[in-house]
Amino acid sequence: MPIKIKVPGKLMIAGEYAVLEPNQYAIVAAVNRYVYADITPSNQYKFSLPDLGFETVSWVSNSHSIEFSETDEKLQFVQNTIMIVKDYLNEASIHLSPFHLTVTSELDDPSGKKYGLGSSAAVVVSAVSSILALAQKQTDSFHVNKDLIFKLAALAHVKTQGSGSGADVAASTYGGWLEYSAFQADWLLDQMEQKSSVRALVDQPWPYVSIRSINPPAELRLCTGWTGKAASTGPMIKQLKHGQQEHRNIYHTFVEESHEAVEGLIRGFDQNNLPLSLDSLKKNRAILVKLGKEVGMLIETPKLASLSELAEQIGGSGKSSGAGGGDCGIAFVRSQRQAEQLWEAWREAGIEPLNLTVDHNGSTWHE
Structure with a gap:
């Protein structure tokens, strides 16, 4: 068997x-x-x-x-x-x-x-x-x-x-x-x-x-949208490593600012604090966008920018997920109703909502 x-x-x-x-x-x-x-x-x-x-x-x-x-x-x-x-x-x-x-x-x-x-x-x-x-x-x-x-x-x-x-x-x-x-x-x-x-x-x-x-705050809803363009992580990392040598001060500042934003998001999760979680995700987006501009990498494509801006317009926050340059973006919103509003806005902008939820089991097996 x-x-x-x-x-x-x-x-x-x-x-x-x-x-x-x-x-x-x-x-x-x-x-x-x-x-x-x-x-x-x-x-x-x-x-x-x-x-x-x-x-x-x-x-x-x-x-x-x-x-x-x-x-x-x-x-x-x-x-x-x-x-x-x-x-x-x-x-x-x-x-x-x-x-x-x-x-x-x-x-x-x-x-x-x-x-x-x-x-x-x-x-x-x-x-x-x-x-x-x-x-x-x-x-x-x-x-x-x-x-x-x-x-x-x-x-x-x-x-x-x-x-x-x-x-x-x-x-x-x-x-x-x-x-x-x-x-x-x-x-x-x-x-x-x-x-x-x-x-x-x-x-x-x-x-x-x-x-x-x-665990995220109880009211937080995670939304995922696909931009219609595939991206590859490996080449993006290599491009950043190359830029890192040329822009050491920029990269050092980025790492410090990212640490602060991610720490805020972790605090938001640990304290069941939805406003802090939304704000920290928004900060992480801004830091990644700034890094891309300063080292000449397209981390946030126009579609990913639209994905995040539409989330912000209804009171949420969004950003690219992973290396950027395409693939998926994510958003945090405050309710299921807001999630449905966002999905509709994304569809109108040519962004495909993905029906994803968090899996809590990881790798499992049975006979």
């Missing part, structure tokens, strides 16, 4: 870009669009990614690598994930019999629209969760927890992407609204180079990482 896995996507709420720096916080939420996986014993190691056009890919492993029956850059996330989890389990003296892993996603629209809900991170978390769940089923003494899933998935994601905060990995793993402070990707890559043991790296504390579940 297959083990079935369900992993949510994510929305970045606040703290983008600054979260890449030590001791800087972001707020991220898991949402009710999912990546699904199932894993079952098989006569050979194989996996299926039908959404990417891979019906069945077989693989063989030796002590140092995994060889796939197909070669494609799109398979790198899965390849690195399987290798890292396999190494971890081998070091724990757990040897899995062959399995067939199938992963499907509803994070993007069936028509091909890409919403920017953290697809690669959710796929990696689903693959890690699947293999660990099978190991737990086959090994009485082995028990999976979400901290282990998060660390293994973060290792695979950073190894493949070379950068990132891991906030999307955390949301897909733990679920809910999270206050998140990131590891340093460069440190993690260095540790992977230096350490021969995945288990030792997973077991040691990771500097700067902090993950705490938080």
Whole structure:
């Protein structure tokens, strides 16, 4: 009988870009669009990614690598994930019999629209969760927890992407609204180079990482709108890193101001203070817009500006979500009635409201 896995996507709420720096916080939420996986014993190691056009890919492993029956850059996330989890389990003296892993996603629209809900991170978390769940089923003494899933998935994601905060990995793993402070990707890559043991790296504390579940004010309604244009996080981060060298004072000021805005939003959540939450989100938007203008990056597109301004016109606040440059924007409003007003205004402006709610379960599985 297959083990079935369900992993949510994510929305970045606040703290983008600054979260890449030590001791800087972001707020991220898991949402009710999912990546699904199932894993079952098989006569050979194989996996299926039908959404990417891979019906069945077989693989063989030796002590140092995994060889796939197909070669494609799109398979790198899965390849690195399987290798890292396999190494971890081998070091724990757990040897899995062959399995067939199938992963499907509803994070993007069936028509091909890409919403920017953290697809690669959710796929990696689903693959890690699947293999660990099978190991737990086959090994009485082995028990999976979400901290282990998060660390293994973060290792695979950073190894493949070379950068990132891991906030999307955390949301897909733990679920809910999270206050998140990131590891340093460069440190993690260095540790992977230096350490021969995945288990030792997973077991040691990771500097700067902090993950705490938080809850928004009771009346707050989260709205999400898609601008009609897909964006890619990796190139945006590289562009900022390049600009960071040229505009050090600007970037330093941005990080300080972002810290203040995100701290205000966290306080608003912790104190059930809706006005403070709305004001802090508005401040975070202004800080990101200013950064984009000063370093020559289009973080807030005209559609994202319209999305936020329409939210402000009815007494809410809004901003881009994630790297910006397209994809989704978010808004906080004070009631369901305001949310419905905003959705209608967005439609008239050519912005597609998305029916997203916060998922509080994170990665789950059952037989």
